[in-house]
Amino acid sequence: MKRILVTGAGGQIGTELTARLLDRYGPAVTLATDVREPATWARSGLAEQLDCLDLGALRTVVTRFGATDIFHLAAILSAAAEADPLRAYRINMNGLVNVLQVAADTGCRVFTPSSIAAFGPETPRDPAPQSTLQRPTTMYGVTKVAGELLCDYYHTRFGVDARGLRFPGLVSYTAPPGGGTTDYAVEIFHAALDRSRYTCPLKPDTRMDMMYMADAIRAIIELMEAPSASLVHRNAFNVTALQFTPAELADAIRVHVPAFAIDYEPDPVRQAIADSWPERLDDSEAREQWGWRHEYELPDMVADMFRGLRTNLARHAAGAAGR
Ligand code: SER
Numbered sequence: 001m002k003r004i005l006v007t008g009a010g011g012q013i014g015t016e017l018t019a020r021l022l023d024r025y026g027p028a029v030t031l032a033t034d035v036r037e038p039a040t041w042a043r044s045g046l047a048e049q050l051d052c053l054d055l056g057a058l059r060t061v062v063t064r065f066g067a068t069d070i071f072h073l074a075a076i077l078s079a080a081a082e083a084d085p086l087r088a089y090r091i092n093m094n095g096l097v098n099v100l101q102v103a104a105d106t107g108c109r110v111f112t113p114s115s116i117a118a119f120g121p122e123t124p125r126d127p128a129p130q131s132t133l134q135r136p137t138t139m140y141g142v143t144k145v146a147g148e149l150l151c152d153y154y155h156t157r158f159g160v161d162a163r164g165l166r167f168p169g170l171v172s173y174t175a176p177p178g179g180g181t182t183d184y185a186v187e188i189f190h191a192a193l194d195r196s197r198y199t200c201p202l203k204p205d206t207r208m209d210m211m212y213m214a215d216a217i218r219a220i221i222e223l224m225e226a227p228s229a230s231l232v233h234r235n236a237f238n239v240t241a242l243q244f245t246p247a248e249l250a251d252a253i254r255v256h257v258p259a260f261a262i263d264y265e266p267d268p269v270r271q272a273i274a275d276s277w278p279e280r281l282d283d284s285e286a287r288e289q290w291g292w293r294h295e296y297e298l299p300d301m302v303a304d305m306f307r308g309l310r311t312n313l314a315r316h317a318a319g320a321a322g323r
Pocket of ligand 1: 077078079114115167183
């Protein structure tokens with residue numbers, strides 16, 4: 001029977017993936033972990049504090065829980081990684097190799113996300129093929145390419161069933177992202193509701209690849225449920241959904257907040273990172289090998305973001321009034 005351990009469960013992907021895993025497989029078989037105290041992030045189900053840089057602690061938790069699948073999400077995102085590259089290297093690389101080693105020793109399957117950041121300025125920009133030149137210019141990208149190679153290595157050398165997705169920027173209303181270059185596409189919604197105005201850290205015409213979190217979570221579940229024999233690629237599949245610029249996103253937001261205004265103060269670090277990534281990934285191999293298909297287009301995503309954020313605000317207001 002499946003028993004699932006999640007690392008980084010309090011983070012941007014982890015929050016929503018854990019909720020989905022609890023629904024799909026049940027609360028008794030899903031253990032959410034994060035380096036932070038559960039009181040600061042856990043909502044329901046089994047949760048505990050775990051630092052995946054501590055190999056002994058990781059091994060103990062995996063063995064004690066009897067995990068069969070590890071969803072390894074603990075990582076530092078791109079802009080935060082440029083602020084402290086050595087810390088990002090330590091967390092992104094050592095965390096992953098520990099997970100893979102424990103998986104090799106215990107027979108666990110592993111999911112870990114890669115990213116559009118695994119590509120660099122020499123990669124074809126539109127679209128970036130599944131198999132192509134990967135020479136990223138960021139520390140985050142370096143750890144993602146090395147992570148893909150490590151996962152493939154543990155698969156061929158030790159038979160670990162390791163699978164991954166190269167995600168574009170992810171947009172969601174549940175947990176805020178932390179330190180990504182694509183974070184603007186989430187912050188802009190909060191700013192639109194708070195003050196109808198946003199100062200964007202990227203130029204208006206910076207076209208980036210993006211996906212709504214609901215599609216991303218479904219992609220993870222579908223990839224992990226796909227028969228192993230159908231997968232030619234494992235680490236990691238390109239997946240994509242939407243491509244838009246900050247100016248186009250602002251137009252889509254004005255459908256819901258007509259007075260919304262945007263100005264631009266490009267941050268040199270984030271702009272350089274965005275410019276080094278492809279505008280679009282070619283995800284035809286994911287579509288062919290395990291039936292990937294995105295559902296949310298830009299207007300659907302924007303409408304659902306406002307619905308979700310307004311529900312959250314109403315819930316907080318009701319909670320504050322009840323205290
Ligand atoms: N969303 C991530 C970032 O901007 C890309 O994987 O860092």
